[in-house]
Amino acid sequence: MKHNSSDIIILGGGLTGLTLAYLLRAQEVKVHILEAKERLGGRIYTKYPENLAPQEMGATWLGKKHTALVALLAELQLGIFEQRMEDRAIYEAISTSPPQLVTLPHNPEPSYRIQGGTSRLIEALTNQLEGTEIFTGQIVEAIEKTAEGFQVNANLQTFTAPILVSTLPPHLLTQKIQFTPALPDALLAVASQTHTWMGESIKVSLTYEAPFWRASNLSGTLFSNAGPITEMYDHSNVEDNTYALKGFLNGAYYAATKEERLAVIMGQLRKYYGPQIEKFVTYEEAIWREDPFVFFPYPAHVLPHQNNGHELYRRTYLDGKFFVAGSETAAQFPGYMEGAVRSANFVAKALTAHFSVSKAN
Numbered sequence: 001m002k003h004n005s006s007d008i009i010i011l012g013g014g015l016t017g018l019t020l021a022y023l024l025r026a027q028e029v030k031v032h033i034l035e036a037k038e039r040l041g042g043r044i045y046t047k048y049p050e051n052l053a054p055q056e057m058g059a060t061w062l063g064k065k066h067t068a069l070v071a072l073l074a075e076l077q078l079g080i081f082e083q084r085m086e087d088r089a090i091y092e093a094i095s096t097s098p099p100q101l102v103t104l105p106h107n108p109e110p111s112y113r114i115q116g117g118t119s120r121l122i123e124a125l126t127n128q129l130e131g132t133e134i135f136t137g138q139i140v141e142a143i144e145k146t147a148e149g150f151q152v153n154a155n156l157q158t159f160t161a162p163i164l165v166s167t168l169p170p171h172l173l174t175q176k177i178q179f180t181p182a183l184p185d186a187l188l189a190v191a192s193q194t195h196t197w198m199g200e201s202i203k204v205s206l207t208y209e210a211p212f213w214r215a216s217n218l219s220g221t222l223f224s225n226a227g228p229i230t231e232m233y234d235h236s237n238v239e240d241n242t243y244a245l246k247g248f249l250n251g252a253y254y255a256a257t258k259e260e261r262l263a264v265i266m267g268q269l270r271k272y273y274g275p276q277i278e279k280f281v282t283y284e285e286a287i288w289r290e291d292p293f294v295f296f297p298y299p300a301h302v303l304p305h306q307n308n309g310h311e312l313y314r315r316t317y318l319d320g321k322f323f324v325a326g327s328e329t330a331a332q333f334p335g336y337m338e339g340a341v342r343s344a345n346f347v348a349k350a351l352t353a354h355f356s357v358s359k360a361n
C-alpha cells in the first residue's frame, strides 16, 4: 500500500475543502485533499448537457447578503446573474382547487446564480491549487491519532499528516469514519443530530428548444402545495439562448423509479402548460439521499438545519490538531455555500496563525 505524507490533510473536495486549500496556498505547507468521488464539488454539481442550458443538480442560488461567497466569486472573476422570476407565478394552494396565476410582489433581495453554472466555482478554485495534491476516489474509512499526528486510511491508500481538517457533513463524518481514539461523546451526540442541508432533496430539470412558457405569458415560476413538484423556476442560461425549467420534487419520491418520477412530473406540469411540456430535450434528476457521500440515516428525527453552526464545531479535537469544518459547522449561514466559504475562512485563519507561530519558533 502507498503511503503519503503532508502537512495538512483535508477530507472532502467540496466547496469548503477546495476553498480552504485555496486560502492556504500562500503558506508554505503541503496540502492533500482526499475526496471519495471521482468528481469534485460535493453538493455543488452542474450538469452540462451538450449545447443545452447548464443544469444545477445541487447548490444554485446566492444572495448579496452572502458576503464571503460574493467576495470569493469576485476574486475568482466569476460573474453572477439574477434569477429570472418576472412577476408572475403559477400557484397551486390545494389539490382540490385549480392552479392560479398570481402576481408576485417586488422582491427587494433577489436571488442570483453563478454565470456558466455553480460548478464554475469548483473549477476556478481547483485551477488555483497547483501546489495541492488532490486524491479522488479515496473513501476515508478510519482515522488514527498517532504521536506524530494522524494516520488516515482510505479504501485505496494511507495518508499521514500532523494536522487534519474534515469538511464532511458532521453526521456523515461521525457515522461513517472510525476514530481511534474515539471523538468526545459531546461532539458525537451533537453530530449525530446535525442535519445535512438538502440531504433529502430531489432536484429535477427539463431542457427545451424554446421557452414556450414565456409565449403563454408565464414566467416558468411555480409554487405548489399539491405537488409533487413543490417549486420550479426558469433555468435558462445567462445568455438566455438555451432554455430549461428546474425545481424540487417532493423528497418522498426517492423510492420511485426514474420513469415513475418523470410520469408524475409530466402529469403535474401538463395541467399548467399543456402537451408542449412533453417536448423536452433532456430530463435530469438528482436524488441526494441516495448519495452515500452526502446522506446517512439519522438515529432520531432531525429538523431542518438542526445543530447547524453548533459552537462545538469551532473547537479543535485530538490534541488541538483536528478541525471539524464544512458548511454545517459555520457560525453564520450554515448549510449554504456561504457557510462553506465562512467555515473555510475560519479554519484558514486558525491554521495561518498556527503556521506563523511554528515558523517564528
Ligand SMILES: Cc1cc2nc3c(=O)[nH]c(=O)nc-3n(C[C@H](O)[C@H](O)[C@H](O)COP(=O)(O)OP(=O)(O)OC[C@H]3O[C@@H](n4cnc5c(N)ncnc54)[C@H](O)[C@@H]3O)c2cc1C
Binding pocket: 011, 012, 013, 014, 015, 016, 017, 034, 035, 036, 037, 040, 041, 042, 043, 044, 057, 058, 059, 060, 061, 062, 138, 139, 140, 141, 167, 168, 169, 172, 176, 197, 198, 199, 201, 202, 203, 288, 292, 293, 294, 325, 326, 327, 328, 335, 336, 337, 338, 339, 340
Ligand atoms: C439539492 C441541493 C440544493 C442546494 N441549493 C443551495 C442553494 O441554492 N444555495 C446554497 O447556498 N446552498 C445550496 N445547497 C447547499 C450547498 O450545496 C452546500 O452548503 C455546500 O456545497 C457544502 O459544501 P461542503 O464542502 O461544506 O460540503 P460537501 O459539498 O458535502 O462536500 C463534502 C465532500 O466530502 C466528500 N466525502 C464524503 N464522505 C467522504 C469520505 N468518507 N471520504 C472522502 N470524502 C468524502 C463528499 O463526496 C464531498 O465532496 C444545496 C445543496 C443541495 C444538495
